[in-house]
Amino acid sequence: MTSFIQDVLIDLKNKDEDFSQLIFVCPSRRSGIFLKQELSLLLNKTIFAPKIISIENFVEELSQLKTVSNTELLFQFYNTYIQITPKSEQEGLDSFSKWAQIILQDFNEIDRYLVPEKKIFDYLKAIKDLEHWSLQPNQTEVVSSYLKFWNKLNDYYTTFTQSLISQKKGYQGLLYREAFENIEAYINSTTNKHVFLGFNALNKAEETIIQELLQNDLASIYWDIDSTFIDHKIHDAGLFIRQHKAQWKYFNKTPFNWIKNYYKQQKNINVFGVPKNIGQAKAIGSILEELSTKDASLKNTALVLGDENLLIPVLNSIPETVETLNITMGFPLKAIPLASLFEYLFTLQKKNGNTFYYKDVISILSHQFIQPLFKKGSAIGIIELINKNNLVYLTKDRLLSICKEEQELLSILFSNWENNPEIALNNCFKLINTIKIQQTEDKKKNQLGLEYLYRFNTLFNEIKRLNDTYNHIKDIKALYSIYKELLSSETLDFQGEPLQGLQIMGMLESRVLDFETVIISNVNEGILPSGKTNNSFIPFDVKIENNLPTYKEKDAVYTYHFYHLLQRAKNVYILYNTEIDTLVGGEKSRFIKQLELEGIHDINHKILTPKVPNFNNQPASIIKTDAVITILKKIAEKGFSPSSLTSYIRNPLDFYYQKLLGVSDLEEVEETIATNTLGTVVHNTLETLYLPFIGEYLTVAKINAIKPKIDTHISNFFKDEYKEGDMTKGKNLIVFEIAKRYVLNFLNLEIKSLEKGNTIKIIALEAKVERIPLQIDELDFTIHLKGTVDRVDEYNGTIRIIDYKTGQVDQSKVSVIEWQDLLIDYTKYSKSFQVLMYAYMLYKARLVTLPLNAGIISFKNLGVGFIPFTKKTSSHSRNNETLITKDMLDLFETQLKTLILEICNPEINFIEKELK
Known part of the structure; x- marks a missing residue:
């Protein structure tokens, strides 16, 4: 395959051009590297290298202005804004930046296309005046402010551009306008011949500059276009070059050369529909593995990512057989782990308070860059204490009191920035330096981490420089806005050899370059092409009127790049996402449909699905080893409780994890009082209130006497259980009041029962029975x-x-028909099992005599009162037994022995139950 660059150089050599005197102007700097390489291979003698320059750098030289970063432009524009706008109408930098970026983009387009600025701004002003909704002669304040904005646009532009030019600075569009103004002087001062190669879409300034050089015989231009595209009247890949051919006066007298016919040559085109981005990354890995078996160097292979977010998944999917690769796109700084740390810090400080929400605090303390700074795992200790004490909101002083050995570090992390950008930046620098000292202890291991720190230090230094120069950042919100602006544009560059191995690039970086094998990802509508996005204040019809580009032209740009990649390629792999992912994905690109409809090439279209292992959904099973039996014997020696046995009935695996392995639920902060906490408080309160009456008969007077103590006991027990959690507001206050109401309602229930002539004598409260023997x-x-x-x-x-149960319980949950059902259905019979086991243990301990009642009092169903265990003879029977007799306990004992025998039987594994 002969590349476009080789064709150009061969043509220039055949014309006996003096390469040392040429100025090559390329669409990008990257294409210049390949041009220099091809030139060295073509020439067989030593020469001074020609000047090879990108179009942006060429325009910068012509304009005699220096390009300014987007963030600095924002600060410069804010200078202009506060200079023109009355103080009473001025917005802060944070609010200003949200619309200023769009205005700057519009200024850029207006200048690049050499539109007379006054004409377009007056036009816009007239349109807005016509379409505003107020027809009254006296405009409302909203309408008046709305129109003032459009009236000032021309003033903003004029003052802003004049200020930049006086400083010898400019944005891209201004550079183009100034270059256009200076082209005549440049033509008079140069004799070098310029070679423009590989251009497609040109703005008005570029068109004019190139045409002027062509007319004065100071340039030649090489188009990279295929006859298939330029000869087709509506094919978007040839849209711009057809316009240039038809409209440039230069081609009235000069032949339009460089129309090639590569696209129709035989190609192997594969289109793969793959679910999700990760699926595409894995598919790319498989393609590369297959290709590398034929050529391990992949020296003429390009991987073009339609969505640059796919970079990291792709890098993780590249097979080991790929020897070398070069990545032209940088790794976004916002995607590295250190970015999340500063995101947490800004989240904490944007609220501008002295109290911090526990989740924000835990996010910082558990961060991978912060945990190693604490000695002896003290960060974990702080988190555990926060969870244990239910500390929903914390202050810096509270954190310092928890961990006294890390005062300095905690002060850096949790000092109040006082809504002061200078304090914030100093804190960020201190934190970066603290992490750097820790990471430097093992430089070899932490090279990447140190690189991250360096880049973030540079980023914050740039913010500090901008603020020292312009002094526009007045609060944390504005600081955060600028931080995010810089972060979104910064990348961590990869080191590689640009001329060797697999080339991984974005679509725009492929300009002018040709590859035999091309892999293109994310060829979906909304990505390639990007579709009808209009990030501009200039309406569509005004853009058309002033020959400004719209989404139509943007789509045509990407169409050209897409087909250019295919033009000379022999093997093409196109991947698209088959799944609907939020706003994009699911719909394959029109480019794929167009390839199929053209009928020029045979398209191998397949839908790929990942290989899913055929899992055998058997329930998990734990073998009872000798070690397991030993632990079971220890549990049996201490005693099986009703809750442990019902846990086994519910799911044997839960019993194994909780009782044998001792795995408990992760302790977390209870922002809202949990149900089990409420239950514990109610239980403890009732025990304390009734404790003086053990062995006594209750009276109405005795119960009325304990009512005033409810509030105090509830409060004390909530403090014991809920620790430092706040019970004075929100849902917690409601739960607190519910607990009081439960207890009060229970006492009132007792009073009603006594008033009806019933006698109640308290025998025991929270009665513990231990080591009740059961012979099996x-x-x-x-x-x-x-x-x-x-x-x-x-x-x-x-x-x-x-x-006692704080949840809802009815009679059906405390009844049984067949005794063996107790061991089968946890949901229906667990409460029956528990009360029967209590009765069994108390009887065996000789603490009660038979017959007796055993049952539930449900606080959510207090109106029913005591719900006794009931033995039914059938589901419809009315001859139900509520008194528990010796015969009943003997029948229950049989079931109990059966259950414990199963638990302790080494031949029966712990088998997981499927929970509904």
């Missing part, structure tokens, strides 16, 4: 039972065993 003949070790019963009382002469 099949086991060679003793089984013990244990548990704590909320309340035992005597009601009208019958003993009651009561279990």
